Amino acid sequence: KQEVTQIPAALSVPEGENLVLNCSFTDSAIYNLQWFRQDPGKGLTSLLLIQSSQREQTSGRLNASLDKSSGRSTLYIAASQPGDSATYLCALLTSGSRLTFGEGTQLTVNP
Amino acid sequence: ETGVTQSPTHLIKTRGQQVTLRCSSQSGHNTVSWYQQALGQGPQFIFQYYREEENGRGNFPPRFSGLQFPNYSSELNVNALELDDSALYLCASSHQRETNTDTQYFGPGTRLTVL
DSSP states (O other), X not given: OOOEEXXXXXEEEETTOOEEEEEEESOOOOSEEEEXXXXXXXXXXXXXXXXXXXXXXXXXXXXXXXXXXTTEEEEEEOSOOGGGOEXXXXXXXXXXXXXXXXXXXXXXXXX | OOOOEEEOSEEEEOTTOOEEEXXXXXXXXXXXXXXXXXXXXXXXXXXXXXXXXXXXXXXXXXXXXXXXXXXXXXXXXXXXXXXXXXXXXXXXXXXOBTTBOOOOEEOOOEEEXXX
16 A cells, blocks of 8 residues: 655745755555645645656756655755745555545745 | 536535535546545545546545546535545546556545534
C-alpha cells in the first residue's frame, strides 16, 4: 500500500524567502507525481506534474523534483510571496488510476 | 473547453439521511474519480468510474455508491449519513486510454456537513 508523507506539516516564513517542501513515498511504482495547491475551503489547483520518467519540472518560481529510487520529491518555491500562503499537497498516480495524497504542508508567508 | 463542475457547493444534512452529489466532467474526458477530504487531511480515494462502470474502489463502505452517465457526468450517493461523513467531496475527471493514464483535473468540491 502506497503511503505518502509530507514534511513539515506547517511552515511560516517571511516574504522573499526561498523554501523547500518535502514529500516521501513508499512505493516507487508510480505513473506520475503532482503537486497541488489548496486554498482554505477550496478545491485543488494543479501546480506541477512530473512523469515517472522525468526528474524535474519548473513553472515560474516553482520547481519540483522527483527521485523514485529514494522515494522523494521536493517542491522549491523561490522568493515567496504572501499570495503563496496555502496548503500544498503532493499526490502520486498509481495503478488503478487512483491518486494517493499526503496530508499536506500548510504554508504561511508573512509580509 | 469547460472545466470540472460540482453541485451543490455546500450541503447540510442530518445523521441517517441520504445525499447525492453531482459532477460534470471536463469536455473530452471519460473517467471520473471521487475523493473525500476530511478537515486537515489529504483527499482519500473513494472510487472511479470509467465508461459508466466502477473501475476501482478505495476503503469506503457500500453505503457510498456512484453512477456515471453516458455523457460521462457522475453522481456520488451516500446513504445512512454519519457524522464522520462531514468532509469536502472532490470530483476529478481525466481521459483514460487503454494503455495509459492521464492527468486528473479537479472540481471545486462540495462541502457536506452532517449534523
